[in-house]
Amino acid sequence: xxxxxxxxxxxxxxxxxxxxxxxxxxxxxxxxxxxxxxxxxxxxxxxxxxxxxxxxxxxxxxxxxxxxxxxxxxxxxxxxxxxxxxxxxxxxxxxxxxxxxxxxxxxxxxxxxxxxxxxxxxxxxxxxxxxxxxxxxxxxxxxxxxxxxxxxxxxxxxxxxxxxxxxxxxxxxxxxxxxxxxxxxxxxxxxxxxxxxxxxxxxxxxxxxxxxxxxxxxxxxxxxxxxxxxxxxxxxxxxxxxxxxxxxxxxxxxxxxxxxxxxxxxxxxxxxxxxxxxxxxxxxxxxxxxxxxxxxxxxxxxxxxxxxxxxxxxxxxxxxxxxxxxxxxxxxxxxxxxxxxxxxxxxxxxxxxxxxxxxxxxxxxxxxxxxxxxxxxxxx
Amino acid sequence: xxxxxxxxxxxxxxxxxxxxxxxxxxxxxxxxxxxxxxxxxxxxxxxxxxxxxxxxxxxxxxxxxxxxxxxxxxxxxxxxxxxxxxxxxxxxxxxxxxxxxxxxxxxxxxxxxxxxxxxxxxx
Numbered sequence: 001x002x003x004x005x006x007x008x009x010x011x012x013x014x015x016x017x018x019x020x021x022x023x024x025x026x027x028x029x030x031x032x033x034x035x036x037x038x039x040x041x042x043x044x045x046x047x048x049x050x051x052x053x054x055x056x057x058x059x060x061x062x063x064x065x066x067x068x069x070x071x072x073x074x075x076x077x078x079x080x081x082x083x084x085x086x087x088x089x090x091x092x093x094x095x096x097x098x099x100x101x102x103x104x105x106x107x108x109x110x111x112x113x114x115x116x117x118x119x120x121x122x123x124x125x126x127x128x129x130x131x132x133x134x135x136x137x138x139x140x141x142x143x144x145x146x147x148x149x150x151x152x153x154x155x156x157x158x159x160x161x162x163x164x165x166x167x168x169x170x171x172x173x174x175x176x177x178x179x180x181x182x183x184x185x186x187x188x189x190x191x192x193x194x195x196x197x198x199x200x201x202x203x204x205x206x207x208x209x210x211x212x213x214x215x216x217x218x219x220x221x222x223x224x225x226x227x228x229x230x231x232x233x234x235x236x237x238x239x240x241x242x243x244x245x246x247x248x249x250x251x252x253x254x255x256x257x258x259x260x261x262x263x264x265x266x267x268x269x270x271x272x273x274x275x276x277x278x279x280x281x282x283x284x285x286x287x288x289x290x291x292x293x294x295x296x297x298x299x300x301x302x303x304x305x306x307x308x309x310x311x312x313x314x315x316x317x318x319x320x321x322x323x324x325x326x327x328x329x330x331x332x333x334x335x336x337x338x339x340x341x342x343x344x345x346x347x348x349x350x351x352x353x354x355x356x357x358x359x360x361x362x363x364x365x366x367x368x369x370x371x372x373x374x375x376x377x378x379x380x
Numbered sequence: 381x382x383x384x385x386x387x388x389x390x391x392x393x394x395x396x397x398x399x400x401x402x403x404x405x406x407x408x409x410x411x412x413x414x415x416x417x418x419x420x421x422x423x424x425x426x427x428x429x430x431x432x433x434x435x436x437x438x439x440x441x442x443x444x445x446x447x448x449x450x451x452x453x454x455x456x457x458x459x460x461x462x463x464x465x466x467x468x469x470x471x472x473x474x475x476x477x478x479x480x481x482x483x484x485x486x487x488x489x490x491x492x493x494x495x496x497x498x499x500x501x502x503x
Binding site: 040041044045046047049234237238303304305307326327329334356 | 412413415416418434436437438439440441460463
């Protein structure tokens with residue numbers, strides 16, 4: 001049997017990203033993630049994590065799906081999107097972006113995503129692990145006069161940390177004037193690039209969409225600066241956990257609705273009043289009356305990490321499950337997030353997690369674990 | 381004092397009827413930053429290849445296996461306070477536990493330092 005025949009019978013082979021050789025040359029330890037070979041770490045997760053909190057880290061997130069939507073008018077596209085997500089897309093001005101959720105018919109979360117009004121078209125960034133499902137869902141549910149393009153010619157980098165703005169401004173000076181959740185089109189060495197002041201670490205930072213062929217030189221230009229180092233997926237996970245940000249496929253899935261996930265902020269006020277998104281009855285019911293269960297943060301007593309899958313107990317009664325957890329380098333202790341019943345969701349509630357047959361004391365806590373440092377206003 | 385190695389990257393130092401067990405420098409390098417170590421209780425009966433300890437890195441929990449049959453005589457209490465010893469001195473201060481040897485002939489199937497180095501080079 002030839003290799004290609006084997007591949008045809010099994011799952012799709014693991015793909016490589018445009019920067020694959022670059023990561024390996026930088027000492028990245030490559031693992032399979034979301035169907036791609038990706039760097040889990042370079043010098044070590046702890047050092048990389050702490051570097052991002054103090055300096056600036058460059059992440060390759062090219063596994064994520066970059067989609068573009070356009071139609072006869074921006075309003076037509078916004079209306080079409082609003083039938084699938086609970087955000088106020090009509091109110092999104094050109095050059096602004098919003099976190100939103102792709103919802104199943106019953107209000108369960110199919111994905112979390114970023115929607116940007118790029119003026120004349122909308123850009124959507126979706127999770128790598130479910131991008132093909134998202135694209136199929138969008139194609140099935142969007143009207144025929146809306147065009148959907150999956151842009152595989154562009155990669156996506158994230159530059160995160162307090163020194164990200166200084167580093168990126170040396171390449172693209174106009175980024176200094178941007179605020180959180182703002183997006184611009186720019187050029188670098190004649191390459192068209194899209195930049196947003198956003199990210200998933202809780203730090204100030206940027207995501208940069210750029211042509212595949214420009215990625216190596218752009219990454220080299222950034223990593224040639226003393227405040228920038230390449231950072232792997234391991235630190236990306238511990239950073240987003242400390243920031244209290246849910247990871248799709250772990251903290252969010254099709255059984256969970258936005259209120260259960262404590263993402264009520266993503267249901268815009270007008271949409272709450274008008275409804276008209278999938279699962280509106282369930283979601284608005286939970287919004288008004290509270291959901292039976294809720295995603296919460298957990299501070300873990302002692303040093304034993306409490307990880308995804310650990311069961312949560314009140315006395316002998318099993319009440320929930322941990323969906324993400326591990327050692328938090330900036331906290332200096334283990335932390336976790338998980339789902340508990342509404343009557344156990346108040347900060348300060350003491351519960352226990354079970355790890356290898358042992359009970360570990362946990363305290364429900366407000367998130368984030370580490371304060372967000374987003375730049376919301378210029379000159380403020 | 382002869383030192384033996386397993387394919388699961390444990391080392392075992394044998395001194396008469398007692399042995400000291402830890403994980404190798406190669407293993408700690410693969411695991412990365414170690415944040416928690418669970419050593420077996422004194423008196424625990426271990427069987428070759430069975431679970432003996434757990435080592436937790438930032439990313440994941442990994443099992444450490446007993447290289448031979450025997451009974452635990454002491455766990456390394458220092459690792460509770462300073463699990464990073466396994467990173468900084470894996471084949472010295474970062475030892476995991478001491479145990480008796482029920483069947484010394486089990487050592488014959490383990491690798492010596494030269495064979496273990498060759499084993500790691502092939503990975």
